[in-house]
Amino acid sequence: MKKIEAIIRKSKFDEVVNALHDAEVYFFSYWDVTGVGNEKIGKVYRGISYSTKDIQRRCLSIIVSDSFVNKTVDAILKSGATGNVGDGKIFVYPCEEAYRIRTGEKGNKSFN
Amino acid sequence: MELLTTNNVWMMLCAALVFFMHLGFSFLEIGLTRQKNTINILFKNFFIITMGIIVYCLVGFNLMYPGSFNIIGNGILGFAGLGLDSAAASDLAYNEGYTYWTDFLFQAMFAATAGTIISGAVAERIKINSFMLIVFIYVGLVYPVVGSWQWGSGFLYSLGFYDFAGSTLVHSVGGWGALIIIYLLGARKGKFDSNGNAVAIPGSNIPLSAAGVLILWLGWFGFNGGSVLSADPTNTSLVLVTTCLAAAAGGISAAFVSNLLYKNLDITMFMNGVLGGLVGITAGADQMGPTEAIIIGAIGGVIVVLGIALLDKCKLDDPVGAIPVHLFAGIWGTLAVGIFGDSASFDQFMIQLASVGIVGLFCVFGATLITLLVKSIIGLRVSEEEEEAGLDIAEHGTKAYFSS
Numbered sequence: 063m064k065k066i067e068a069i070i071r072k073s074k075f076d077e078v079v080n081a082l083h084d085a086e087v088y089f090f091s092y093w094d095v096t097g098v099g100n101e102k103i104g105k106v107y108r109g110i111s112y113s114t115k116d117i118q119r120r121c122l123s124i125i126v127s128d129s130f131v132n133k134t135v136d137a138i139l140k141s142g143a144t145g146n147v148g149d150g151k152i153f154v155y156p157c158e159e160a161y162r163i164r165t166g167e168k169g170n171k172s173f174n
Numbered sequence: 175m176e177l178l179t180t181n182n183v184w185m186m187l188c189a190a191l192v193f194f195m196h197l198g199f200s201f202l203e204i205g206l207t208r209q210k211n212t213i214n215i216l217f218k219n220f221f222i223i224t225m226g227i228i229v230y231c232l233v234g235f236n237l238m239y240p241g242s243f244n245i246i247g248n249g250i251l252g253f254a255g256l257g258l259d260s261a262a263a264s265d266l267a268y269n270e271g272y273t274y275w276t277d278f279l280f281q282a283m284f285a286a287t288a289g290t291i292i293s294g295a296v297a298e299r300i301k302i303n304s305f306m307l308i309v310f311i312y313v314g315l316v317y318p319v320v321g322s323w324q325w326g327s328g329f330l331y332s333l334g335f336y337d338f339a340g341s342t343l344v345h346s347v348g349g350w351g352a353l354i355i356i357y358l359l360g361a362r363k364g365k366f367d368s369n370g371n372a373v374a375i376p377g378s379n380i381p382l383s384a385a386g387v388l389i390l391w392l393g394w395f396g397f398n399g400g401s402v403l404s405a406d407p408t409n410t411s412l413v414l415v416t417t418c419l420a421a422a423a424g425g426i427s428a429a430f431v432s433n434l435l436y437k438n439l440d441i442t443m444f445m446n447g448v449l450g451g452l453v454g455i456t457a458g459a460d461q462m463g464p465t466e467a468i469i470i471g472a473i474g475g476v477i478v479v480l481g482i483a484l485l486d487k488c489k490l491d492d493p494v495g496a497i498p499v500h501l502f503a504g505i506w507g508t509l510a511v512g513i514f515g516d517s518a519s520f521d522q523f524m525i526q527l528a529s530v531g532i533v534g535l536f537c538v539f540g541a542t543l544i545t546l547l548v549k550s551i552i553g554l555r556v557s558e559e560e561e562e563a564g565l566d567i568a569e570h571g572t573k574a575y576f577s578s
Contacts, residue, residue: 106374107440108443109483
């Protein structure tokens with residue numbers, strides 16, 4: 063089992079979700095994240111311009127069995143890219159154990 | 175009798191419209207400030223309308239309309255006694271436009287408005303108790319005394335001053351108070367950086383502000399429409415037209431000028447511009463034709479945009495733009511009566527200018543005295559920690575919004 067964490071552009075979210083579904087990955091969690099980076103965004107409020115380094119992205123957390131890792135990563139790499147700086151990152155971590163709370167099932171069975 | 179009934183119904187409707195403006199002010203202020211101060215803003219606005227009506231009933235109305243200036247003569251200060259006069263109220267010959275009760279209610283809604291203007295400017299950092307005390311004295315004494323000079327047939331009235339619905343008597347009175355108090359209070363933490371440059375503190379809810387501005391515009395139908403003091407068909411209809419044209423022109427010009435200056439289509443400037451146009455036309459809404467109304471409104475909108483930048487330059491922090499809208503555009507509107515419309519003349523302009531100065535001096539003096547007094551007794555500002563945490567938690571022990 064592996065945990066795949068991907069930080070992607072919010073604008074690419076729908077495409078990434080579709081690509082994951084095509085790769086038969088149906089269940090995952092996501093949340094919006096704010097990061098700090100080099101990209102500066104200019105803004106104006108009531109005549110005062112200000113810039114912020116805050117970068118808004120969406121973070122996906124996906125648990126898959128080992129045989130699904132490559133498919134999942136490929137799906138995100140293809141669907142999440144624009145080719146510009148700031149497309150995001152993918153991290154793969156080992157996942158020690160997983161349980162389905164309703165039935166008490168363990169391992170791959172718990173999320174398939 | 176039929177005429178009185180018709181007039182009176184219109185005046186009561188106008189009183190209700192002006193009452194509704196308090197929701198507009200609350201929404202505007204909440205939207206242009208941060209979420210952590212929402213309850214505090216609602217509390218201030220509830221206090222203003224509740225306290226305002228009661229104080230106006232007890233002393234304000236009889237200070238503003240004393241009949242005879244029995245304390246200081248020559249139209250300076252008079253007082254007709256505590257509370258409302260039920261005997262006068264039962265006399266239906268009181269006025270051909272409205273009854274005594276309607277008169278009181280309509281005027282009471284106006285009085286509270288002057289306090290609301292201050293609320294927006296001092297938002298996010300003033301102690302709630304200090305605010306309540308300052309506004310109590312300001313609305314209870316300063317506002318009605320200034321009002322008596324003109325609408326109570328005092329010395330400005332004798333001088334020939336003209337202020338139809340209160341560009342000076344209501345809006346500038348609130349605006350002068352706001353200016354003095356924010357000077358003595360200081361800017362919000364983080365509003366100016368270490369080099370003294372203004373920092374943007376974006377508002378939390380722009381849609382709510384937009385609702386507030388449109389509610390205020392609606393309320394102005396009563397504010398100006400009711401200031402005809404009857405349902406007289408010619409004047410009332412004209413006043414509503416000039417009011418709306420000025421509002422529209424103010425919004426357009428502010429949006430245009432702020433885009434020219436800052437290369438940005440700024441909705442908060444657009445909204446403040448509408449209000450600038452409304453305040454601008456208020457002094458002469460019955461004196462102007464459509465063209466003059468558009469010019470006055472448009473200039474009002476420009477003044478608001480430049481005024482916001484000016485305050486930032488002067489290191490004065492007015493989160494909602496109350497001072498550019500109510501004071502700067504209020505002065506402009508008052509002077510405009512001497513430049514455009516039926517009473518325009520050099521003499522009238524000088525009278526308008528002098529009256530703006532006299533009212534300004536009195537308000538600055540009054541506000542300074544009251545604010546320094548309150549500062550010496552209970553202080554003005556919350557602590558830095560309280561400001562950081564937000565006044566909702568610090569002053570009211572709760573939050574406006576809870577997630578789920």
